[in-house]
Amino acid sequence: MPGEAPPRTPDRSTQQSRPEPRGRVRDFVAGLLAPLPVKNCWTIAEHAGDDGPGGMQDLIGRASWNDAAVRADVRDFVTARLGHPDGILVVDETGDLKKGLHTVGVQRQYSGTAGKIENCQLAVHLSYATPLGHTLLDVALYLPKSWTEDPARRAEAGVPDTVAFATKPQLARRLIATAVAGGLPCRWVAGDEAYGGDPQLAAALRGHRLGYVLAVACSHRVPTGLGVARADQIAAGLPRTAWQRLSAGTGAKGFRYYDWAFIALPLAEDTHGGHHWMLIRRNRATGELAFYRCWSPEPVALHHLVTVAGRRWSIEESFQATKTGLGLDQHQHRRWRAWHRWTTLVIAAHAFLAAATTVSTESPDGLIAITVNELRRLFYALVIDPVRRDADVIAWSIYRRRHQDQASASHYARQALTEP
Numbered sequence: 001m002p003g004e005a006p007p008r009t010p011d012r013s014t015q016q017s018r019p020e021p022r023g024r025v026r027d028f029v030a031g032l033l034a035p036l037p038v039k040n041c042w043t044i045a046e047h048a049g050d051d052g053p054g055g056m057q058d059l060i061g062r063a064s065w066n067d068a069a070v071r072a073d074v075r076d077f078v079t080a081r082l083g084h085p086d087g088i089l090v091v092d093e094t095g096d097l098k099k100g101l102h103t104v105g106v107q108r109q110y111s112g113t114a115g116k117i118e119n120c121q122l123a124v125h126l127s128y129a130t131p132l133g134h135t136l137l138d139v140a141l142y143l144p145k146s147w148t149e150d151p152a153r154r155a156e157a158g159v160p161d162t163v164a165f166a167t168k169p170q171l172a173r174r175l176i177a178t179a180v181a182g183g184l185p186c187r188w189v190a191g192d193e194a195y196g197g198d199p200q201l202a203a204a205l206r207g208h209r210l211g212y213v214l215a216v217a218c219s220h221r222v223p224t225g226l227g228v229a230r231a232d233q234i235a236a237g238l239p240r241t242a243w244q245r246l247s248a249g250t251g252a253k254g255f256r257y258y259d260w261a262f263i264a265l266p267l268a269e270d271t272h273g274g275h276h277w278m279l280i281r282r283n284r285a286t287g288e289l290a291f292y293r294c295w296s297p298e299p300v301a302l303h304h305l306v307t308v309a310g311r312r313w314s315i316e317e318s319f320q321a322t323k324t325g326l327g328l329d330q331h332q333h334r335r336w337r338a339w340h341r342w343t344t345l346v347i348a349a350h351a352f353l354a355a356a357t358t359v360s361t362e363s364p365d366g367l368i369a370i371t372v373n374e375l376r377r378l379f380y381a382l383v384i385d386p387v388r389r390d391a392d393v394i395a396w397s398i399y400r401r402r403h404q405d406q407a408s409a410s411h412y413a414r415q416a417l418t419e420p
Helices: 020-033 041-048 054-061 067-082 151-157 168-181 199-207 231-236 302-311 314-325 336-356 372-384 390-416
Strands: 088-097 107-111 116-130 133-141 188-191 211-216 221-224 227-230 244-251 254-264 275-282 289-296
Touching: 020 041, 020 054, 020 336, 020 372, 041 054, 054 336, 067 116, 067 133, 067 336, 088 107, 088 168, 088 302, 088 314, 116 168, 116 314, 133 168, 133 314, 133 336, 168 199, 188 302, 199 211, 199 289, 211 302, 221 231, 227 231, 231 275, 231 289, 244 302, 254 302, 275 302, 289 302, 314 336, 314 372, 336 372
Parallel strands: 088 188, 188 211
Antiparallel strands: 088 116, 107 116, 116 133, 211 289, 221 227, 244 254, 254 275, 275 289
8 A cells, every 4th residue: 555564573673763754754644734736755755855755654554753852842731832721621533434344443333423324433533622732642553342352353453462442431431541640731621522421531530530521322321319310301391481592612603603512510529529500502593402521629610610611512623623734634544553643633733733723822903813714824834845966856757656666566477477
C-alpha cells in the first residue's frame, strides 16, 4: 500500500539518538497542514521534497519513537496554551470507513459518522474545551472482540499482547484518567448516550471529583420521591414554569437557544457525595427532548450545566477540522503502530492550530475571530509553502511511473502462473 511499508525490527541503538525522525516529524506535520488533495506518506513525502516515500513510511511504521509520549507532550502544550480551571473534557467516537478485513480494528459495526452499520474502524477521542479554545487531545482505537479473540489477526496487524477487549466507556475512562494524572486542569466531562449510560464511567468521574453532563436515553431511570421513574415520564409531568430559555452557546447562525429544565435528585446518593440532577433540553421548534445525567461536587446553577452540555459539540467541530483539513481519516495504514502514529501527529497539528488562534484575541470590526481552518490556510501560505523546483516535480513523476511499471509487471507475472 502507498501509505505503509512492510515491518522490520528497528535499530534502537541508532534511531533513538538520530536527529532524522525529528526533522521528518516537522516535514510530516507541514504536509498535514498543506492543502494536498489527498494526504498519505507518498503525497506528504513529495510535498517535503523527498526523493521517495520511504522516509515518511519509516517514520510512521518503523522509526523508534513513542506515540503515547508524544500525546503526553501535546497535553502539556495544551495545558500551557489553553489550560483553564473550568476546562471541559469531551469524549466521543468517530468512524473511518474502510474496505477489506485487514485494517486493524475494522469490522461491520455502527458508525455515527455514517449513521448506519458500515465496514469501519472506530476510535474514542478525548478533546479539551476552555474559554480560550478547543482541540483534540488523546485517542484510543476500539478493538472489537472479533480482533481481540483472533491471535492471527492480532499478529498480522501488530496489536500488542497487552491489549485486551475494552468497551468504549472503558477506553474513555482510561483517557480521562491519563489526562487527570498528567495535570490537565479540568472541572467537567461531557459525552453522548454511549457514555452517559455507563454507571462505572460516572462513578469513576465522581472519584476524580469531575463534574459531568452526560447524555442518557429517554428510558433512563432515576430515583425520585415517588419512586424510580423514566426520564421521559419526569419530563411529561413538569409544569410550564419549570422551563427556561437559555443558549447552549454560539453557532454560525446565532445563539443556540433551547428550553431547559433541571430536577435535583437528592435520593441519588453515593459514596462520593456531591449533587445529582436530571437536565432536560427541549427543541423550541420541534419539541424534541434530550436528557442528561449531571453531577457536581458543589451546587451549580442551571446555566453552568447548559454551558457544559453545549460544549459537547466542540468535538464535532474538531472532527470536521481534522478530517477535512488535516487528513485524520485519509491514512492508508493497516497496522496498530502506524495507525496510532498517524493519528497522534494529526492531533499534534490540530493542537498547534488551536493554540495559535489564541495569540490574537481581538479582531478588527467586520471580521470574525480567526478559526482553525483559516489559520491553517494562512500558516501554509505565509510560512511553510515550499518553493517547488521543476526537477522535484519531474523526479516524482519518474518515481511514480517506475513504481507503477513494477507493480504492473508483478501483476502480469502472478497472472501467468494461473492463467493459460
